[in-house]
Amino acid sequence: MKVYADNAATTKISKVALDAMMPCFQEFYGNPSSLHSVGQDAFHKVRDARNIVAECINADPNDVYFSSGGSESDNWAIKGAAYLMAKKGKKHIISSKFEHHAVLHTLNALEKDGFEITLLDVYENGLVKVEDVKNAIREDTALVTIMYANNEIGTVQPIREIGAVCREKGVLFHTDAVQAVGHIPVDVKADNIDMLSLSGHKFHGPKGVGALYCKKGIRLPNLIEGGAQERNRRAGTENVPAIVGMAAALKDACDNMEENTKKLISMREQLIDGILKVERSRINGDREHRLPGNVSVCFEGVEGESLLLYLDLMGISASSGSACTSGSLDPSHVLLSIGLPHEVAHGSLRLSLCEENTPEEMEYIIEQIPPIINRLRDMSPLWEKIVKEGNN
Amino acid sequence: MEYSEKVMEHFVNPHNVGKLDDADGIGEVGNAKCGDIMKMYLKIENEIITDVKFNTYGCASAIATSSIATDMIKGQPLSEALKLTNKAVVEALDGLPAVKIHCSVLAEQAIKAAVKDYYDKNGIEYDAEMFKFEEHHH
Numbered sequence: 001m002k003v004y005a006d007n008a009a010t011t012k013i014s015k016v017a018l019d020a021m022m023p024c025f026q027e028f029y030g031n032p033s034s035l036h037s038v039g040q041d042a043f044h045k046v047r048d049a050r051n052i053v054a055e056c057i058n059a060d061p062n063d064v065y066f067s068s069g070g071s072e073s074d075n076w077a078i079k080g081a082a083y084l085m086a087k088k089g090k091k092h093i094i095s096s097k098f099e100h101h102a103v104l105h106t107l108n109a110l111e112k113d114g115f116e117i118t119l120l121d122v123y124e125n126g127l128v129k130v131e132d133v134k135n136a137i138r139e140d141t142a143l144v145t146i147m148y149a150n151n152e153i154g155t156v157q158p159i160r161e162i163g164a165v166c167r168e169k170g171v172l173f174h175t176d177a178v179q180a181v182g183h184i185p186v187d188v189k190a191d192n193i194d195m196l197s198l199s200g201h202k203f204h205g206p207k208g209v210g211a212l213y214c215k216k217g218i219r220l221p222n223l224i225e226g227g228a229q230e231r232n233r234r235a236g237t238e239n240v241p242a243i244v245g246m247a248a249a250l251k252d253a254c255d256n257m258e259e260n261t262k263k264l265i266s267m268r269e270q271l272i273d274g275i276l277k278v279e280r281s282r283i284n285g286d287r288e289h290r291l292p293g294n295v296s297v298c299f300e301g302v303e304g305e306s307l308l309l310y311l312d313l314m315g316i317s318a319s320s321g322s323a324c325t326s327g328s329l330d331p332s333h334v335l336l337s338i339g340l341p342h343e344v345a346h347g348s349l350r351l352s353l354c355e356e357n358t359p360e361e362m363e364y365i366i367e368q369i370p371p372i373i374n375r376l377r378d379m380s381p382l383w384e385k386i387v388k389e390g391n392n
Numbered sequence: 393m394e395y396s397e398k399v400m401e402h403f404v405n406p407h408n409v410g411k412l413d414d415a416d417g418i419g420e421v422g423n424a425k426c427g428d429i430m431k432m433y434l435k436i437e438n439e440i441i442t443d444v445k446f447n448t449y450g451c452a453s454a455i456a457t458s459s460i461a462t463d464m465i466k467g468q469p470l471s472e473a474l475k476l477t478n479k480a481v482v483e484a485l486d487g488l489p490a491v492k493i494h495c496s497v498l499a500e501q502a503i504k505a506a507v508k509d510y511y512d513k514n515g516i517e518y519d520a521e522m523f524k525f526e527e528h529h530h
């Protein structure tokens with residue numbers, strides 16, 4: 001059996017998205033900036049896509065800017081807001097310890113440039129506390145940026161409440177919603193969001209395309225300078241097929257969200273219950289405030305890369321935050337941020353589902369994991385120690 | 393990152409996995425940073441390694457290097473086993489990704505630690521320099 005359970009890394013493009021894209025390559029191939037009708041046809045495609053994306057997050061279409069993906073949108077929003085507010089003498093930014101590297105590395109760069117960064121704790125349950133945001137805001141705070149849902153452990157943050165605090169204090173609020181949009185309801189107005197990043201390939205759209213929502217009135221400086229595309233805010237000839245595909249995928253995801261969520265939560269719970277039967281295993285992050293398709297667990301005495309590769313041999317695609325898979329010799333900062341000791345974080349496994357997965361596939365995963373864990377533990381000198389200590 | 397066929401072969405079916413209850417030398421080394429551990433058991437008769445087993449907690453390349461390194465020293469005199477370098481192990485595996493070279497160092501060190509343990513237990517004199525592990529930086 002082949003089971004793709006790494007949908008948080010990327011998804012398969014949906015039929016709906018692909019069908020929407022195909023005519024854009026040879027029929028609507030014009031440059032949307034051209035005045036002739038071939039160009040105008042392409043322009044209309046992009047306009048329609050913008051309307052769709054805007055509707056899916058309850059935004060004004062004029063506040064939606066297409067980009068090359070989540071990373072660019074994060075860079076643009078954070079650097080833009082930082083330099084915008086620095087002009088007013090505000091050089092303090094609040095974020096959390098377990099943001100995606102697109103956010104954390106951007107903040108590192110800003111720190112070198114004289115900005116002061118506060119990274120909030122996410123506690124054992126992987127949730128930012130609204131109180132902590134409130135307490136961290138200062139006179140010179142330029143921006144709060146907190147992710148909507150974590151990409152590794154899937155915990156969903158109290159975004160609406162954080163947004164409300166920021167509104168009350170008059171501080172700009174950005175959220176990296178790359179893992180949330182298309183999966184859980186996101187409403188920029190109700191959620192008090194000033195800026196939001198999203199990415200096409202996380203909801204069955206194409207890779208290399210995303211969007212930034214930026215509320216009217218925020219004069220974010222440009223990241224990419226050049227032509228007058230995206231109303232002078234983001235230069236570069238539009239990737240029309242990708243933009244159109246992303247919009248179609250997002251509409252499909254939002255139209256079917258209720259049904260998909262039901263299905264996903266049922267599979268997620270089946271999988272978690274099955275996996276936690278393994279001795280000395282645990283779930284990472286809050287079990288309830290979690291993306292419908294995210295299962296993140298740790299197995300003591302097992303190393304994640306080996307587990308991943310043995311699963312791959314059985315046809316199961318998953319991922320791990322183990323030090324050995326990171327290439328950096330450190331386990332993922334996300335797992336460390338929720339207080340897992342290095343050696344536990346080392347045995348992490350993330351299974352991220354989509355609506356195309358089936359309960360039969362979950363059963364298959366649940367059957368395949370224990371023999372692999374046993375095999376790895378049998379050859380693990382660490383497991384030997386854990387068992388000995390446990391018996392004392 | 394991609395593993396060679398040889399690495400995958402040894403990872404999927406590692407040789408010499410297990411323990412030796414009557415081992416003459418046991419060596420355990422760890423990579424403090426990434427947290428991996430390798431434990432080597434040697435059976436030694438007349439200065440010859442007659443049997444060897446290992447336990448490893450680590451990535452695919454740690455398991456594969458343990459497997460091939462134990463193959464390479466089995467039946468060899470101690471003097472030869474001590475000459476085994478991580479470079480030779482990497483070559484025997486048809487190469488390792490750059491970020492995985494440190495895993496092969498673990499195998500070389502585990503063998504040396506097991507031989508040292510045998511020398512210590514039997515009061516055999518040796519040149520301590522031989523067992524000084526270099527600091528490996530990544």
Ligand SMILES: Cc1ncc(COP(=O)(O)O)c(C=O)c1O
Pocket residue numbers: 008009068069070071072074100102147149150151176178179199200201208209210
């Ligand atoms: C939370 C989060 N932010 C940002 C990104 C980056 O998005 P992209 O791959 O579109 O640049 C990802 C995806 O890897 C993500 O999961």
Ligand code: FES
Pocket residue numbers: 323324325426428449450451452453454491492495
């Ligand atoms: S043992 Fe950790 S990277 Fe190889």
